[in-house]
Amino acid sequence: xxxxxxxxxxxxxxxxxxxxxxxxxxxxxxxxxxxxxxxxxxxxxxxxxxxxxxxxxxxxxxxxxxxxxxxxxxxxxxxxxxxxxxxxxxxxxxxxxxxxxxxxxxxxxxxxxxxxxxxxxxxxxxxxxxxxxxxxxxxxxxxxxxxxxxxxxxxxxxxxxxxxxxxxxxxxxxxxxxxxxxxxxxxxxxxxxxxxxxxxxxxxxxxxxxxxxxxxxxxxxxxxxxxxxxxxxxxxxxxxxxxxxxxxxxxxxxxxxxxxxxx
Amino acid sequence: xxxxxxxxxxxxxxxxxxxxxxxxxxxxxxxxxxxxxxxxxxxxxxxxxxxxxxxxxxxxxxxxxxxxxxxxxxxxxxxxxxxxxxxxxxxxxxxxxxxxxxxxxxxxxxxxxxxxxxxxxxxxxxxxxxxxxxxxxxxxxxxxxxxxxxxxxxxxxxxxxxxxxxxxxxxxxxxxxxxxxxxxxxxxxxxxxxxxxxxxxxxxxxxxxxxxxxxxxxxxxxxxxxxxxxxxxxxxxxxxxxxxxxxxxxxxxxxxxxxxxxxxxxxxxxxxxxxxxxxxxxxxxxxxxxxxxxxxxxxxxxxxxxxxxxxxxxxxxxxxxxxxxxxxxxxx
Ligand SMILES: Cc1cc2nc3c(=O)[nH]c(=O)nc-3n(C[C@H](O)[C@H](O)[C@H](O)COP(=O)(O)OP(=O)(O)OC[C@H]3O[C@@H](n4cnc5c(N)ncnc54)[C@H](O)[C@@H]3O)c2cc1C
Ligand SMILES: Cc1cc2nc3c(=O)[nH]c(=O)nc-3n(C[C@H](O)[C@H](O)[C@H](O)COP(=O)(O)OP(=O)(O)OC[C@H]3O[C@@H](n4cnc5c(N)ncnc54)[C@H](O)[C@@H]3O)c2cc1C
Numbered sequence: 001x002x003x004x005x006x007x008x009x010x011x012x013x014x015x016x017x018x019x020x021x022x023x024x025x026x027x028x029x030x031x032x033x034x035x036x037x038x039x040x041x042x043x044x045x046x047x048x049x050x051x052x053x054x055x056x057x058x059x060x061x062x063x064x065x066x067x068x069x070x071x072x073x074x075x076x077x078x079x080x081x082x083x084x085x086x087x088x089x090x091x092x093x094x095x096x097x098x099x100x101x102x103x104x105x106x107x108x109x110x111x112x113x114x115x116x117x118x119x120x121x122x123x124x125x126x127x128x129x130x131x132x133x134x135x136x137x138x139x140x141x142x143x144x145x146x147x148x149x150x151x152x153x154x155x156x157x158x159x160x161x162x163x164x165x166x167x168x169x170x171x172x173x174x175x176x177x178x179x180x181x182x183x184x185x186x187x188x189x190x191x192x193x194x195x196x197x198x199x200x201x202x203x204x205x206x207x208x209x210x211x212x213x214x215x216x217x218x219x220x221x222x223x224x225x226x227x228x229x230x231x232x233x234x235x236x237x238x239x240x241x242x243x244x245x246x247x248x249x250x251x252x253x254x255x256x257x258x259x260x261x262x263x
Numbered sequence: 264x265x266x267x268x269x270x271x272x273x274x275x276x277x278x279x280x281x282x283x284x285x286x287x288x289x290x291x292x293x294x295x296x297x298x299x300x301x302x303x304x305x306x307x308x309x310x311x312x313x314x315x316x317x318x319x320x321x322x323x324x325x326x327x328x329x330x331x332x333x334x335x336x337x338x339x340x341x342x343x344x345x346x347x348x349x350x351x352x353x354x355x356x357x358x359x360x361x362x363x364x365x366x367x368x369x370x371x372x373x374x375x376x377x378x379x380x381x382x383x384x385x386x387x388x389x390x391x392x393x394x395x396x397x398x399x400x401x402x403x404x405x406x407x408x409x410x411x412x413x414x415x416x417x418x419x420x421x422x423x424x425x426x427x428x429x430x431x432x433x434x435x436x437x438x439x440x441x442x443x444x445x446x447x448x449x450x451x452x453x454x455x456x457x458x459x460x461x462x463x464x465x466x467x468x469x470x471x472x473x474x475x476x477x478x479x480x481x482x483x484x485x486x487x488x489x490x491x492x493x494x495x496x497x498x499x500x501x502x503x504x505x506x507x508x509x510x511x512x513x514x515x516x517x518x519x520x521x522x523x524x525x526x527x528x529x530x531x532x533x534x535x536x537x538x539x540x541x542x543x544x545x546x547x548x549x550x551x552x553x554x555x556x557x558x559x560x561x562x563x564x565x566x567x568x569x570x571x572x573x574x575x576x577x578x579x580x581x582x583x584x585x586x587x588x589x590x591x592x593x594x595x
Contacts (some may be wrong), residue, residue: 101373130385133373133383136370137377145341166365168463171460173340176455224382225413226411226412228410234569238570240567241572250583251588260554
C-alpha cells in the first residue's frame with residue numbers, strides 16, 4: 001500500500017506561554033526564537049498509524065509531505081526516524097500564511113506530483129492553529145472520500161475502515177481507497193525513533209520544491225482573512241482559601257462552597 | 264450566485280432522533296446575526312424520518328426548514344451529507360452557514376467549503392456582523408490568543424464551538440415554512456459507507472450534562488490516586504469525573520473522560536480541578552464553567568488565575584478532608 005502522511009512543523013506548543021505574544025500589526029502569533037520547532041502533535045499519531053499498516057504489510061511505503069516557510073531538518077525528519085521512507089518538503093515564505101483551503105490546495109498539488117497513492121493520513125488538527133480544516137479540504141480538492149478523527153484504523157484490500165468518537169458513542173465507517181483519514185490521539189502512543197531509524201533518516205535527502213515547482217501555488221484570492229489577533233484580557237480574582245493545615249483549608253473550602261450554594 | 268440572504272444553520276439530531284443541544288446553540292448564534300442583518304434564519308434538517316423535527320426547529324426560531332429525508336441519510340457520512348447541504352444551500356442561497364463544531368460538523372465543514380468554493384473558519388466562539396458580513400473570532404495557540412477572521416466570499420461558513428452560546432428556548436406553535444429538498448444523490452458515486460454505531464458505555468450522567476465536574480490531572484499520580492475522585496463525585500448530585508490529557512495518556516482513566524480542546528467541552532456550575540496545571544488546551548474545554556475550584560500544591564499554577572476558589576496543598580491531604588466535610592454537609 002502506498003501511504004502519504006501530511007506533517008506540519010509548528011513551534012513547540014509546550015514551550016512556556018510567555019514565549020508566545022500577539023503581533024497585532026502582522027495579525028499573527030510571534031514566537032520567541034528560543035522556542036524549538038516540533039512536529040505537530042497529531043501528525044505523530046498519523047505517522048504511527050501509517051507505520052502500523054506498514055508493520056502488517058511490509059510492502060507498503062510511507063512518504064511524508066510537509067509545507068512551510070522553511071523546515072528544521074532534524075525535526076521534520078522525525079517521521080523518517082520512526083520508520084517512514086521518504087520526505088517531500090514544499091517551501092514558500094508566503095504560502096503558510098495563506099488560509100487553510102489555500103494550504104490544502106498547495107498540498108494537493110504536491111501530492112499529485114508525488115504520484116499514485118492509496119491512503120493519505122493526516123493529524124486531526126494542528127498544534128498551533130487548531131483549525132482542523134486542511135486535511136478535509138485536501139480530500140475534497142483531490143476528490144477522494146475522507147474519514148475523520150480515527151481512533152482505530154484497518155486498511156485491507158481496497159478499503160479503509162475506522163472507528164471514530166461521536167457525541168453519543170463510537171461510529172465505525174469505511175471508505176474505498178484511495179481515501180484520506182485524519183487521526184486522533186486515542187489511536188495510541190506514537191513509537192519512538194530508534195537509533196537505527198535516526199541514522200537512516202540522516203541519510204535521506206528530502207525532495208524540496210519551491211514556488212514554481214507546483215501548479216496552484218499562487219493563492220489568488222484568499223478565502224478567509226485574519227483581521228485581528230490579540231491576547232484576551234484576563235482578570236484573575238481568585239479567592240484563596242487558607243487554613244492551619246491542608247485539611248483545615250479543605251474544610252473551609254467545603255463550607256465556603258456551601259455558603260455560596262454551590263454544593 | 265448573487266443575492267445571498269440570511270443565515271442557514273445545519274441542525275443535528277442525536278441517536279434517539281431528537282435535536283442535539285448544538286442545534287439550539289446555533290439557533291441562538293443565528294438570532295443575534297439575523298437581528299443585525301434584518302434577514303431570515305433557515306435550517307438544514309437531514310436524516311431518515313426526521314420530519315417531526317421540522318416544527319421543533321421552527322419553534323426554536325427558524326423561518327424556513329429545508330428538509331432532506333431518506334434512508335440514504337440515516338447516518339452521517341461526509342459523502343451523503345455534503346451534497347445534501349449543497350442542495351439546500353442552492354435553494355436557500357444564504358449569506359452565512361453555521362455548523363456545530365461537533366465530530367460530524369468538523370468533518371462536514373471543510374469539504375463543503377471546498378465544494379462551494381468559499382472560506383471557512385472553524386471552532387469559532389464569537390460571531391458578529393461587520394459591514395454587512397460575518398466576522399468570526401476563534402482561539403489559537405491552544406487558547407492563548409484570539410483571532411478574528413473575515414470572509415471575502417459568500418457564503419461564509421463557520422463551525423461554532425460547543426457551548427459557546429446558550430441554547431435558544433423553544434416557543435411552541437411558532438409558524439414557518441417546511442421545504443422538502445431532493446438531493447438527487449447517485450448512490451454509485453458514494454465511495455464510503457456507514458458500518459455501525461455503538462452507544463457510549465457511560466455509568467451515571469454524561470460529563471456534558473453534569474452540574475458539577477471533578478477533574479483530575481497528572482498530579483493524581485496513578486490510577487489509584489485518580490480513583491479517589493470518584494469518592495467526592497459520588498457525594499455530589501449530578502456530578503461526573505473528568506481528566507486532563509496528561510491523566511488519560513498516563514492511563515489513570517478512560518480516554519473519553521478527557522476534557523479540552525480535543526476532548527469534551529463542559530460548562531458546569533462547579534468545576535473542581537485537582538492536581539492539574541490549567542494548560543490552555545485543557546481550559547478550552549472548561550473555561551465556560553461558572554465556578555472553577557482549584558486544588559494544587561504549586562501556588563504559581565496557572566489554574567489559580569482561572570479559578571474563583573483555590574486551595575494550595577497536596578491533594579493527598581486536601582481531598583480526603585474535603586470528602587469528609589462534604590459528606591457531613593450532605594448528610595446534615
Ligand atoms: C492571516 C493568517 C495568519 C496566519 N498566521 C499563522 C501563524 O501565526 N503561524 C502559522 O504557523 N501559520 C499561520 N497561518 C497559516 C495557516 O493558517 C496554516 O498553515 C494552515 O492554514 C494550516 O491550518 P492549521 O494549522 O489549522 O491546520 P489544520 O487544518 O488544523 O491541520 C490538520 C492537518 O493537516 C495537515 N497540515 C496542515 N498544515 C500542513 C502543512 N503546512 N504541511 C503539511 N501538512 C499540513 C496536518 O496533517 C495537520 O495535522 C496563518 C494563516 C492566516 C490566514
Ligand atoms: C495539540 C494539543 C492538544 C491538546 N489537547 C488537550 C486537551 O484536549 N485536554 C487536555 O487536558 N490537555 C491537552 N493537551 C495537553 C496540555 O497541553 C497539557 O499538557 C495537559 O493539559 C497537562 O495536564 P495536567 O495539567 O494534568 O498536567 P501538568 O501540566 O503536568 O500539571 C500537573 C499539576 O499537578 C500539580 N500537582 C502534582 N502533584 C500534586 C499533588 N500531589 N497535589 C496537588 N497538585 C499536584 C502540579 O503542581 C501541576 O500543576 C494538548 C496539547 C497539545 C499540544
